[in-house]
Amino acid sequence: MDKTIELVNNVKDIHAMPTVIVKALNIMKKPTASMKELGDIVMYDQSLTIKFLALVNSAYYGFSQQISSINIALSLLGMVKVKNIIVAVAMKPMMSNQGDKELWKHSMRVAAGCEYLANLTKIMDSDEAFISGFVHDVGKIVLHMTDEKLYSKVIKLVDEDNADILETEKKYFDSDHVRTGSLLAKRWQLPILLANTISYHHAPNLSSIPVPCNLVCFIDKIVQTNFNPNAIDKTFCGTLGLDIDDLEDLRKAILQKAELLISELS
Numbered sequence: 001m002d003k004t005i006e007l008v009n010n011v012k013d014i015h016a017m018p019t020v021i022v023k024a025l026n027i028m029k030k031p032t033a034s035m036k037e038l039g040d041i042v043m044y045d046q047s048l049t050i051k052f053l054a055l056v057n058s059a060y061y062g063f064s065q066q067i068s069s070i071n072i073a074l075s076l077l078g079m080v081k082v083k084n085i086i087v088a089v090a091m092k093p094m095m096s097n098q099g100d101k102e103l104w105k106h107s108m109r110v111a112a113g114c115e116y117l118a119n120l121t122k123i124m125d126s127d128e129a130f131i132s133g134f135v136h137d138v139g140k141i142v143l144h145m146t147d148e149k150l151y152s153k154v155i156k157l158v159d160e161d162n163a164d165i166l167e168t169e170k171k172y173f174d175s176d177h178v179r180t181g182s183l184l185a186k187r188w189q190l191p192i193l194l195a196n197t198i199s200y201h202h203a204p205n206l207s208s209i210p211v212p213c214n215l216v217c218f219i220d221k222i223v224q225t226n227f228n229p230n231a232i233d234k235t236f237c238g239t240l241g242l243d244i245d246d247l248e249d250l251r252k253a254i255l256q257k258a259e260l261l262i263s264e265l266s
Contacts, residue, residue, distance in 0.1 A: 139181025
């Protein structure tokens with residue numbers, strides 16, 4: 001049996017996507033989808049309701065008035081943003097499983113960064129950019145849940161010794177988070193856009209839709225703790241109208257924005 005299939009099959013708790021995400025995605029697929037249908041998911045979940053009200057009143061969105069109605073909050077955010085937040089909140093327990101507290105935070109930073117830069121450059125739809133950034137590392141859940149201590153060793157080598165993450169994962173697991181993520185995307189029947197960013201965020205030019213993959217790859221590098229400007233694709237940077245000298249300011253703006261979102265959804 002292929003090692004990637006074996007790894008995913010052995011992680012029992014990850015076979016099914018959280019029910020609330022399945023409901024949200026199914027609603028969004030319908031041509032006649034309504035905000036009421038999506039809103040019902042939120043309004044019947046007290047935790048989600050509280051998080052939506054906190055978020056819509058936060059500096060992340062910067063609305064001028066205090067909003068106390070969940071219906072108004074949802075209508076201000078719009079259907080796609082509501083769906084994206086449902087996914088981000090519902091995925092948190094899975095991403096934070098077994099002590100891996102940083103994966104969800106990193107995913108939120110990449111999501112916020114992709115949204116921010118998409119808004120700034122108009123390179124793609126900002127809502128699609130957000131969710132693409134959020135799901136890109138979902139394959140890491142499988143490796144972490146397979147062997148927490150071993151995967152912690154992988155992360156340590158990447159953080160402290162600047163080891164290549166895919167090569168290091170392959171060395172210790174005979175697979176990597178791109179392969180496990182690709183299999184999850186297929187099993188969960190994720191949209192082509194998300195399946196591509198999961199599969200090609202380390203090799204954007206191999207994707208049939210390279211723009212979102214390039215964006216995720218770019219932001220993923222910018223938000224790293226050990227950020228290295230030399231690792232940035234200067235050609236892609238140029239297509240966005242950004243100079244290498246601008247990257248520290250961009251990084252600071254993205255991290256500030258992301259921490260607001262993380263704080264409200266934690």
